Amino acid sequence: MSASPARARLGVWLIGARGSVATTVVAGCAAVTAGLHPPTGVVTETPVFADSGLPALSSFVFGGHDTVDCPLPKRAEALAAGGVLPPGLPSAVAAELAAADREIRPGGPLPGDTRDEEQLIGAFAADIQDFVRRRGLARAVVVNVASTEPPATGDRLPPSSLYAAAALRAGLPYVNFTPSTGLHHPALASTAAASGLPYAGRDGKTGQTLLRSVLGPMFAQRALTVRAWSGTNLLGGGDGASLADPAAAAAKNAGKERVLTDTLGAGVEGEVHIDDVPALGDWKTAWDHVAFDGFLGARMVLQTIWQGCDSALAAPLVLDLARLTLRAHEAGLSGPLTDLGFYFKDPVGDGPSALGEQYAALTDFARRLRRAPAGQRAGEAR
Numbered sequence: 435m436s437a438s439p440a441r442a443r444l445g446v447w448l449i450g451a452r453g454s455v456a457t458t459v460v461a462g463c464a465a466v467t468a469g470l471h472p473p474t475g476v477v478t479e480t481p482v483f484a485d486s487g488l489p490a491l492s493s494f495v496f497g498g499h500d501t502v503d504c505p506l507p508k509r510a511e512a513l514a515a516g517g518v519l520p521p522g523l524p525s526a527v528a529a530e531l532a533a534a535d536r537e538i539r540p541g542g543p544l545p546g547d548t549r550d551e552e553q554l555i556g557a558f559a560a561d562i563q564d565f566v567r568r569r570g571l572a573r574a575v576v577v578n579v580a581s582t583e584p585p586a587t588g589d590r591l592p593p594s595s596l597y598a599a600a601a602l603r604a605g606l607p608y609v610n611f612t613p614s615t616g617l618h619h620p621a622l623a624s625t626a627a628a629s630g631l632p633y634a635g636r637d638g639k640t641g642q643t644l645l646r647s648v649l650g651p652m653f654a655q656r657a658l659t660v661r662a663w664s665g666t667n668l669l670g671g672g673d674g675a676s677l678a679d680p681a682a683a684a685a686k687n688a689g690k691e692r693v694l695t696d697t698l699g700a701g702v703e704g705e706v707h708i709d710d711v712p713a714l715g716d717w718k719t720a721w722d723h724v725a726f727d728g729f730l731g732a733r734m735v736l737q738t739i740w741q742g743c744d745s746a747l748a749a750p751l752v753l754d755l756a757r758l759t760l761r762a763h764e765a766g767l768s769g770p771l772t773d774l775g776f777y778f779k780d781p782v783g784d785g786p787s788a789l790g791e792q793y794a795a796l797t798d799f800a801r802r803l804r805r806a807p808a809g810q811r812a813g814e815a816r
Contacts, residue, residue: 445574451498475750497537558600610635650697
């Protein structure tokens with residue numbers, strides 16, 4: 435895979451840097467770079483992206499914010515014990531995990547924190563700028579992989595939006611891999627537009643919605659009438675705990691519903707239930723029940739079961755998004771990166787929801803990156 439200028443170091447600043455997804459990203463990047471494991475699931479390692487000028491995974495330097503203090507090496511050991519990481523990997527990449535852990539700074543706001551929004555944004559931005567300066571980074575990207583927060587209400591900025599504002603203030607592009615508000619807060623709209631930075635999101639498409647974005651268009655293209663589409667998610671870990679909050683679950687389900695609405699139209703009955711099952715840890719099961727009509731009104735049912743590890747599904751996508759966003763920034767693109775909708779349940783902009791169309795847009799974006807001159811907006815690099 436071709437890289438940006440030789441030996442340039444690039445930063446990936448993770449919000450939720452000690453969580454399961456972030457730990458898997460850091461450990462996985464180190465494992466792939468060292469040749470310990472193949473880059474399975476890393477779409478940008480496929481031939482389509484060979485000449486797009488993407489940065490090498492070996493160029494990445496990791497840091498981030500988190501409100502917990504469990505060191506990354508210890509977190510990685512717990513993930514290996516749970517079957518998320520391969521046995522022995524935490525010790526094999528211990529140096530890389532420790533190096534990333536040294537670059538993690540306290541997040542917030544924590545209970546009792548008396549700082550106002552401006553002070554929090556300033557402190558977070560200063561942490562990011564210090565990281566870029568000390569490590570001599572050519573450029574960096576901020577990626578939110580923290581647990582889902584409830585939808586924002588009122589004018590007050592939720593934590594995800596404080597971090598997003600800090601990214602822009604630090605002069606860095608931003609990716610929201612979560613359903614949380616982030617840059618979607620109305621108070622940040624003008625700031626994002628004036629920043630001249632590329633950004634992408636939101637809510638990474640890793641399992642159930644990935645399948646829906648394939649099956650929904652199938653029903654539409656075969657002229658089969660979907661009467662109801664219901665689903666259930668069983669999951670544990672940090673996401674399970676946070677999504678036990680009905681408000682957070684509602685934010686998560688909004689992206690799942692968007693896919694069906696965009697591909698099948700309004701009026702499909704059914705909803706998704708999310709249940710916290712702590713015993714599952716970082717593994718989840720997603721079940722879908724689709725009731726549809728065939729020729730002459732024949733009533734039929736399709737059922738699917740998806741069982742997987744969300745962290746292992748998410749980590750390669752985070753690496754993809756970091757590479758693509760950093761390259762877009764290098765190419766002088768700004769604004770919403772609509773062509774990265776392939777990776778999200780609720781992507782920014784007005785792109786398609788069907789996975790096949792999203793993949794076509796992504797591969798076209800890869801081709802445009804090969805020749806995109808500096809100074810263009812993301813939608814203009816044609």
